């Protein structure tokens with residue numbers, strides 16, 4: 089039994105990263121976590137590449153003050169634009185989140201899939217490269233969804249707004265598509281609404297469990313996994329309002345969450 093209690097650092101622009109955190113907690117329950125939601129700067133999907141890189145560097149520096157052993161970028165947008173910068177600059181293992189195009193292309197029978205994500209992710213070179221590398225011979229329809237993350241940030245209080253946006257964006261998913269990739273970590277919290285809006289059987293695929301599996305193998309390979317039986321602790325920080333974060337996060341995770349304010 090190994091007792092490496094150094095935490096895993098994880099960040100997103102907001103509460104979306106919790107969809108990755110919950111998978112990590114499931115697959116690596118003994119680990120400690122430091123989660124940062126950069127809510128002072130949400131939405132990342134409308135930031136420039138330079139802004140995204142600057143924010144990612146500042147957040148990583150903050151998380152390193154907690155002596156993290158692994159950094160998980162629980163944000164597709166930040167991964168697409170800043171993972172190389174972080175890897176060049178910081179000497180620790182980094183796992184990023186990208187839209188699950190590779191498994192989608194493998195599983196698709198109709199050879200047509202759609203990807204929804206933030207405007208920045210959808211227009212990124214990183215996504216183009218992912219498609220060129222892993223989805224040869226598959227039609228991939230890219231749909232940028234401005235404002236959708238905000239319906240999750242506000243705790244889905246205004247469900248009607250989420251439905252209006254989803255009906256608008258999902259009308260562009262071709263009838264022939266048999267898989268929809270959720271290319272933003274906020275969207276898994278909208279799964280039921282997405283299914284209802286599509287109104288037909290289509291498989292939804294997100295990156296959560298794959299990111300947790302990858303993180304686990306990185307920790308095991310570097311001999312830093314914490315395999316003790318007892319549940320680890322998670323500390324939550326936000327650059328926005330801790331009260332607001334705590335209330336939305338408690339609702340999304342279905343358990344009480346307390347948060348502190350962080351300045352990055």
Ligand code: DGL
Pocket residue numbers: 100101102104105130131132133134162163164165166206209237271272273274
């Ligand atoms: N959750 C983020 C992602 O996966 C970004 C949402 C946003 O801030 O625009 O891309």
